[in-house]
Amino acid sequence: MSLPTPFAQAFKGQRVLITGGLGFIGSNLARTLVKLGAQVTILDSLIPEYGGNRRNVHGLEKKLSINLSDVRDRHSLPEFLRGQHFLFNLAGQTSHMDSMSDPETDLEINCRAQLTLLEACRKHNPKLRVVFASTRQIYGRPDYLPVDEKHPLRPVDVNGINKLAGEEYHLLYSQVHGVPSTVLRLTNTIGPRMRVKDARQTFVGIWIRQILGGQPIEVWGGAQRRDFTYVDDAVEAFLLAATHPDAVGGVFNLGGVGQVSLRELAETLVEVAGEGSYRVRSFPADRRKIDIGDYYSDCRLIESTLGWKPRTTIKQALTKTLAYYRKELPNYL
Amino acid sequence: MSLPTPFAQAFKGQRVLITGGLGFIGSNLARTLVKLGAQVTILDSLIPEYGGNRRNVHGLEKKLSINLSDVRDRHSLPEFLRGQHFLFNLAGQTSHMDSMSDPETDLEINCRAQLTLLEACRKHNPKLRVVFASTRQIYGRPDYLPVDEKHPLRPVDVNGINKLAGEEYHLLYSQVHGVPSTVLRLTNTIGPRMRVKDARQTFVGIWIRQILGGQPIEVWGGAQRRDFTYVDDAVEAFLLAATHPDAVGGVFNLGGVGQVSLRELAETLVEVAGEGSYRVRSFPADRRKIDIGDYYSDCRLIESTLGWKPRTTIKQALTKTLAYYRKELPNYL
Numbered sequence: 001m002s003l004p005t006p007f008a009q010a011f012k013g014q015r016v017l018i019t020g021g022l023g024f025i026g027s028n029l030a031r032t033l034v035k036l037g038a039q040v041t042i043l044d045s046l047i048p049e050y051g052g053n054r055r056n057v058h059g060l061e062k063k064l065s066i067n068l069s070d071v072r073d074r075h076s077l078p079e080f081l082r083g084q085h086f087l088f089n090l091a092g093q094t095s096h097m098d099s100m101s102d103p104e105t106d107l108e109i110n111c112r113a114q115l116t117l118l119e120a121c122r123k124h125n126p127k128l129r130v131v132f133a134s135t136r137q138i139y140g141r142p143d144y145l146p147v148d149e150k151h152p153l154r155p156v157d158v159n160g161i162n163k164l165a166g167e168e169y170h171l172l173y174s175q176v177h178g179v180p181s182t183v184l185r186l187t188n189t190i191g192p193r194m195r196v197k198d199a200r201q202t203f204v205g206i207w208i209r210q211i212l213g214g215q216p217i218e219v220w221g222g223a224q225r226r227d228f229t230y231v232d233d234a235v236e237a238f239l240l241a242a243t244h245p246d247a248v249g250g251v252f253n254l255g256g257v258g259q260v261s262l263r264e265l266a267e268t269l270v271e272v273a274g275e276g277s278y279r280v281r282s283f284p285a286d287r288r289k290i291d292i293g294d295y296y297s298d299c300r301l302i303e304s305t306l307g308w309k310p311r312t313t314i315k316q317a318l319t320k321t322l323a324y325y326r327k328e329l330p331n332y333l
Numbered sequence: 334m335s336l337p338t339p340f341a342q343a344f345k346g347q348r349v350l351i352t353g354g355l356g357f358i359g360s361n362l363a364r365t366l367v368k369l370g371a372q373v374t375i376l377d378s379l380i381p382e383y384g385g386n387r388r389n390v391h392g393l394e395k396k397l398s399i400n401l402s403d404v405r406d407r408h409s410l411p412e413f414l415r416g417q418h419f420l421f422n423l424a425g426q427t428s429h430m431d432s433m434s435d436p437e438t439d440l441e442i443n444c445r446a447q448l449t450l451l452e453a454c455r456k457h458n459p460k461l462r463v464v465f466a467s468t469r470q471i472y473g474r475p476d477y478l479p480v481d482e483k484h485p486l487r488p489v490d491v492n493g494i495n496k497l498a499g500e501e502y503h504l505l506y507s508q509v510h511g512v513p514s515t516v517l518r519l520t521n522t523i524g525p526r527m528r529v530k531d532a533r534q535t536f537v538g539i540w541i542r543q544i545l546g547g548q549p550i551e552v553w554g555g556a557q558r559r560d561f562t563y564v565d566d567a568v569e570a571f572l573l574a575a576t577h578p579d580a581v582g583g584v585f586n587l588g589g590v591g592q593v594s595l596r597e598l599a600e601t602l603v604e605v606a607g608e609g610s611y612r613v614r615s616f617p618a619d620r621r622k623i624d625i626g627d628y629y630s631d632c633r634l635i636e637s638t639l640g641w642k643p644r645t646t647i648k649q650a651l652t653k654t655l656a657y658y659r660k661e662l663p664n665y666l
Contacts, residue, residue, distance in 0.1 A: 100509070103448050103452060104445070104448060104449065104452070107444065107448055111440065111444060111445075111498065112437070112440055112444075112445065115436050115491070116437065119436060119437070150485075152485070153486060155501060155505075156505070156509075157509075158448070158502070158505065161498050161501040161502060162498070164498070165444065165494050165495065165497070165498040168488060168494040168497070169491070172489070172490065172491065172494065175489075176489075176490075289509050
């Protein structure tokens, strides 16, 4: 990615902690931060069902510090936090279905551990600059499109409720305790280093695996319209949010260049791949109950406040992602 | 209280569980339910800092069942839930200040235990009719007055965030898992059996104690305007919410007859008591940070949907409350 001026120097020599740093977005962020001269420490639990993968930092093992640790385990938190300048807080349980079948695990990670982490910041490093990865899921089924930050918050699954609480804790600790935090509400993010073994992180992951494996892509529903942020654009938003003074205490949507139906997305993927096919299947009942229908975000607030906007089209994002997995797929299965 | 027709017969012979049933509202609810012929089981942990007090069910000990138990303790929940027809879910940590100094305890009670309880309902008694006591605190500082249910939810303390999550879990389990639940957002509730030992439950409690003890009432700030629901009116709302078919899956504000500044409230209390005085003090800094300013609610939705409205004026409420504590004060210190 090209690195815009605002934060090109801001991370040089700075100590940066990334929870979930072996995951999809966290590892892309870590790679960029290493390039920018930061001293990066990654916390990741590498739970097999989640997004962490050591391959995500391949080649950088000596340029950053990896610590196997789960955000639920509180005892080492003070030591991790002391002396850090930035915390990118990306560790989370992201599966909507899992949050319904095992709601308490989702609560422990997305809710309780976040509060513990913020308490530790307050006590041990209250000036730590925090950026929290939240999700469009907290809006629930949109009343209107595109969805801006003023849209009512009506999560439709346990994951959405707990992420909402996690987000609110960050804003509260920023406002009341002065721990300077920013919340980014991510939409679908795609790109190299996402989980492609299955659909647990994003359905686009399993699509990539299917098309590279010579299987038809399975599209559930197909009419739902969504937007997609390419991971390099998302990384840029995190870096801007961490360094821009107007970001403190703020909540910002990320978004994509345009939006497409899932059927159109599948068509584009087949076109970009130059091979493969897709088939449309009806939605499983348990998913339909918590599906939010169409969603795409209005991200004008972050553009006007921080100067960020998505730059990578869906076609470009799919092209780059496919190129990565054509080489790397065996390391992600 | 006079018992309106809609639920006069609905509880006869029905099994009713009340969490926090030795507390202020819970015990008033229990007393009415016993009169209506229900088989009432109370769960309460009697934590000294919270609202529970055995005196609250004085005289009824043989007409209902009291079980010392904390909602955080999950193992006995299935047994409590089996065979019940109604659950009035009032157990909670209610102190805003405590939620800031000990946020994880607040989370355990108001967030985690609620999810565990609902999971137990889903597994062991999915048709149980649930009414959850939520709070105006989840609105935060009002954008407009009076506050209706469409007002943005922006809690200003950990208690508000966790109560919001607790509320959302109830609505989700109602919608997705079919556990029929209703959420009532309570404003300040006052009346016999409230905690008067200190200001931990409501500042009106300590005012009652001060005036009966011959001390001046201490008014913090004084200009804030608030509404007050008399506890009998609140009990009626819970009973209606539990029995009205249009209440399932709904969220309703409670409110009071009119609204007053805290200074006016103190004047009224002194007038009703025929004795005493008040003095206005400036707000302590730690409270100011999480104070919400003026609040009073628009409760037209519950009036139009369920036919409930508050009937007891603030003056009547203070008169009845004072009369109770003139006799009962020693049992509440």
